Amino acid sequence: MVGVSGGVDSSVAAWLLAQAGEPLAGLFMQNWDDDGSGDCRAEEDRRDAVAVCGRIGIPFHFRDFSKEYWAGVFEHFLAEYAAGRTPNPDVLCNREVKFKHFLDAARALGAERIATGHYAQVARERGCWRLLRGADRDKDQSYFLHQLGQAQLAATLFPIGHLPKAQVRQIARDAGLPTHAKKDSTGICFIGERDFREFLGRYLPAQPGEIRDPRGVRVGEHPGVFYFTLGQREGLAIGGVRGRAAAPWYVVGKDVARNVLYVDQDRDSPWLLSSVLRSGPMHWVEGAPPASSFECTAQVRYRQHEEPCQVQVQDDGTLQVHFERPQRAATPGQSLVLYDGPACLGGAVIEATDAPTPAS
CATH class of the missing domain: 2.30.30.280 (Adenine nucleotide alpha hydrolases-like domains)
Structure with missing residues (x-):
């Protein structure tokens, strides 16, 4: 079951699986109720997803997960902003909706595995499933997928994870997919293009x-x-x-x-710089940390280059992380994601840093 979003990435994911002879169908997820603003593109995206499934010749399914999204993602989003933190709803959406409710719905429809258009890769090594970066570093989405575990990865395919974005566009054009020139979506659907x-x-x-x-x-x-x-x-x-x-x-x-x-007025103000941060409970992709103390690289925000760090796993499952060089604007509520080369080890929410507190 392919999660067809109405975008070019999921369209090509479905096309590649069909060309490989995989028996498949498409499922479109509605995660936000139309609030009448006209800013959420869900209906347009749904029409495009239907057109893609028609072009490929596969069944189309629809499921409304807006209640699940509200309870599992949006309520947390509001609570974090109310507390003065900056949440990352895309991480929760992947964990709570796309790789939970969507996976359950796919299995209920008879599918054994799901596929999405994420730029990431899955590999089986030494008896474990590993989450790897997408080959296109500029589009890599492993940062947002760090909450996935062994059960989800065992049932997931990322058909375009080994491709650069330009090649994905070219495949879509060559295949005559109606989404080949569609602009990439940015931000969160429930906010859309509005203020x-x-x-x-x-x-x-x-x-x-x-x-x-x-x-x-x-x-x-x-x-x-x-x-x-x-x-x-x-x-x-x-x-x-x-x-x-x-x-x-x-x-x-x-x-x-x-x-x-x-x-x-200083972009790299000392008030923004931190070398040590403390996280909430850590989620490990393979189920456990590689050691109680180890070196790796980390990202404290999306599109940041990974930075070398020393990780200390605390008795309560939280982390204390020491960076070799100060990090700019490490923000409570955002995700700390750890990497060993191309492999995503997992991630956690940033709780606090050693940056100085203004006017303290």
């Missing part, structure tokens, strides 16, 4: 408050601390401040309790 602040404000009414520099001096006013994340430059709307250079400002801290946003 993020307007959307979040529907669920988390925010109050304006002070913007201060790290020493506590007021330099402006914000519309709500929920709307900002560490390292962010856009949307601060800080005009010329007397006695300050005409340079960009960056978010370096948030105090939700006092409704204060802290900023600095």
